Amino acid sequence: MRVFLVILMLCLPLSLHAQGAATLVADRVALTEDEQLIASGNVEVLFDGSRLTASEIVFDRASDTLQIVGPIIVQAADGTIFTADRATLDPRLENGILQGARIVLQQQLQVASNQIDRRDGRYSQLYKTTATSCRVCGTQTPLWEIRAEQVIHDSEERQLYFRNATLRVRGIPVLWLPRMRLPDPSLDRASGLLTPEQRNTTQLGFGIKLPYFITLGDHRDLTLTPYISPETTTLELRYRQASANGNLTVQGAVSDDTLLPEARSYLFAEGRFKLADAYQLNFDIETASDPAYLLDYGYSDIDRLESAVQLLRVMDDTLFNARLTNYESLRDDEDDESLPPIIADLAYETRYEPAFGGVLRYGTSLDAAYRYSTTDGDAGRDIGRIGAAGAWSDSWVLPYGFVADMQTGLRTDVYFVSDDVDFENEDVRAASSIGGTLRWPLGRVGTAGTTHLLEPVASLSWAETYGGTPPNEDSLRTELDRANLFALSRYAGDDRIETGLQAAAGLTWTRLGGRGVNSVLSFGRVFRQDVQDGFTNTSGLNGLNSDWLIAGQFTAPGGFLFDTRSLWNGVQDLTVTDSRIAWQNDRISLGANYVWLGPDPEEDRLETSSEWTVDAGFVINDAWSLEVDARYDLAAERPVRAGAILQWRNECVTVDVSASRRFTSSSTVEPTTTFGISGSIGSFSTGRATGGLATGCGN
Incomplete structure (x- = not known):
């Protein structure tokens, strides 16, 4: 019968070193005349988070040692597992010798040794050692192993120190090192070499990258990666820093190669920081020595560099956004001076719910575009704008299930233009708008739990501008889609406003299948009183009436998705289409995108x-x-x-x-x-x- 004892003899020596006593559990316990305690049969010793199991333990009070007969398994408080055939340990399981032993770290790395010496509960010294994380089958050679004359495991620093080590693959020696240090699997961060990478390109030849990771405290680190090939000598770097208020990441590289005579480099930096009073500071820096560097080395495939600093504050009823951006083009057919390269914008908006109902929004904004060139016209034009705007909106549920919403707004902008004689140096523009939308959602529940929702939508709006017509800098690329079909103005920015009387009509059918098969189909069109300028041929918005918008989505259980949008200028005249189809399960993931765009010189x-x-x-x-x-x-x-x-x-x-x-x-x-x-x-x-x-x- 299994018995449970708190061994008073163990309490005395242990109380001198730790708070609490060891607990011994065994089938049989005997106390001899010479003060030896012999426990046998399913023996367990528990102390301070450690657990030992064995077939027999002999505790000698005079020498304060445990003589243990295996098979022995020791589970330390840090998760380390020791196994051995025989052992001599102190009662705290901190010091002693294990023979025919093995250490298992984090259930991943196993280290076998003829003998393990335990010191101070921290160090394990192993002799004639084999280490591997591969499954070991009897005497069969593992896929890889490290054999060493001596290994010291520091459980506090969580490091493994190898002396006279050889890496073997299928038993064949491939690398010898006199000394080597490696982290054990429980360590989250440690300085040292990371996984090497071999890279072979037609331009740079065969090369190898050897990343070295350097910890700089608990919240910072640096990775330096030498990249060497016959055609280049490159040093890559990545710096990361985390704090309670934000994060900073810096990536870059410097190269001396045979592709260009001068040194090449790039630097990307990104920071996100929380400031006082709910403000947030964000910045991105992107720079490269030449247009081809990022692609030649596989760092990025972007074709424009965008560096920006932003101060942002978002509250329940207010928004503040200040941003300064610098663009640099990497395209062959694009000049930096014509982008424009420097953009600044500032905006403040607030909202509240007045007593008469609805939501009132008002705010002010400022933006500027600066070009380095002083050439007259588009290539050198500089422009600034200061504006103020207010808008009110509300919605109602009407009889028979109709849903109506209405919005109206006023805005005024002052423009400052230089280096373009086609526009006034100073100009003022005011605009007013009003519009309403009527929806009639019709629902029906069919067989097998299928739900159908049919929603016809119609909108009517009017807008007018007064004063000058400023240059168009921020509303050059706009396309018709489901998000802006019923908008008062579909221009992407502030420089253009859709004017005159216009209407939009559309219909959306939604089917929610009882078995998870869902689909949505929408179509609509915009009708105008006046033709608007600034829309390109493939935007779907040029001309008196817009193209027909047809969009749909189909999803099914098992990870299937189909999503499509197309613009049609007539029954057979396709302007734009973009579609995606995807399917995935536990073993397969498939995705395909198709894009078709008609000719458009303006783009x-x-x-x-x-x-x-x-x-x-x-x-x-x-x-x-x-x-x-x-x-x-x-x-x-x-x-x-x-x-x-x-x-x-x-x-x-x-x-x-x-x-x-x-x-x-x-x-x-x-x-x-x-x-x-x-x-x-x-x-x-x-x-x-x-x-x-x-x-x-x-x-």
């Missing part, structure tokens, strides 16, 4: 644009996975880019093999093919485990 598109973008992911089995993506230009009948990543992983190893090809070229960028391979061995990446399928053991 610098002289020919039809038609492209497919495809991305997919496949979990082939528990070890293999594949990701592919591609972009194909149907109009030009040529691929734009393609890529694939093949990954193999198990419980102790992860290997990624990648290949990509960029087919496009310009005066600054050449077509490039890139190959890469990277891998990691489990349990030595701080803060994470490999987590793949454990390999099986055959007979």
Whole structure:
């Protein structure tokens, strides 16, 4: 019969060192004349978060030691597991010797040794050691292992120190190091080498990246990555800092390569900080030494650099936003001076609910656009605007289920223009608007729980401007969609306002299936009294009447999605269409986008644009996975880019093999093919485990 004893003999020595006593549980307990306590049969010792199990324990009070007969399992308070055949330990399980021993760290890394010496409950010194995170099957050689003459595990610093270590793959030595330090799996952050990455491109040749991670306290770190190939010598960096008030991230690189004679570099910085009184400071910095650098090295595929600083405050009833932005173009056919490169804007808006009902909004705004050039006209024009606006809106539920809403507004803007003789240096424009929308949602519940909702919508609005006509800087690119079909003005910015009498009509049918199959279909059109300027041919909004908007979405259980939008200028004249179809389950993820745009000289598109973008992911089995993506230009009948990543992983190893090809070229960028391979061995990446399928053991 199993008995439970609190051993008073253990309490005496332990009370000198710790608060509390050890607890011993065994099937049989005997006390000898020479003050030896012998416990046998399913023995357990519990003390200060540690737990020991064995077949027999002999406690000698005179020497204050435990002689333990295995199989022995020690579970330390920090999660470390020791196993051994025999051991001599003190009652606190902090000091002693374990023979035929093994340590398991975080249930990931196992370290086997002929003997383990425990010191001060902190250090474990192992001799003739083998370490691996792979599953060990009897005497079979694991996929990888590190053999060392000596290993010291510091459980407080959570570090492993190897002496005379050899990395073996399938038993074959591949790397010898006289000394090596690695973090144990329980450590979240530690300075040291990260997973190397091999990169091979047609422009830069075969190269290797060796990232080194440096901790700078609990809230900061720096990663330095030398990248070396026959064509380049590059140093990459990433700095991160976190605080109670915000975060800062800085990325960059400096290169000396054979592609250009001068040094090349880039720097991206991003910060988000909370200030007093609910203000937030945000900034982004983007700079590159030349237009092709980011693409040549695979850092980014953006074609414009945008640097901005923003002060933002969002409350329940007020909004304050101040932003300064600098643009730099990386496109071959675009001049920085014509963007314009510097944009500043400031806006304040507040809202409240007056006693007579509805919501009243009012505020003021300021924006400016500055170009470096002093050339007269679009290429050199500088412009500033100061404006104030107010608007009131309300909604009502009418008899027979009709829903009506109404809004009206007034605004005044003062413009300051220089370097453009076609416009006054100072000009004032005022505008007024009023509009209403009427909806009639009609619902029906069909068989099997299916719900149908049919909602016809009609709107009528009027607006007029008084005074001058300012240059159009911020309303050049606008498209008709479901979000702005019933808006008072569909221009993207403040420089243009839709004027005159206009109406919009649309119909939306929504079906919510009882089995989770849902669909939405919408269509509508805008009718105007006057033709509006500033809308391009493919915006769907040019002319007296807009194009027909047709949009729909279909979703089904199991991860299927289809979403589409198109603009039609007549029954057979398609202007724009963009669609996405996607499906995913536990093992497969498929997605495809299709975009078709008609010719539009005002958008610098002289020919039809038609492209497919495809991305997919496949979990082939528990070890293999594949990701592919591609972009194909149907109009030009040529691929734009393609890529694939093949990954193999198990419980102790992860290997990624990648290949990509960029087919496009310009005066600054050449077509490039890139190959890469990277891998990691489990349990030595701080803060994470490999987590793949454990390999099986055959007979």
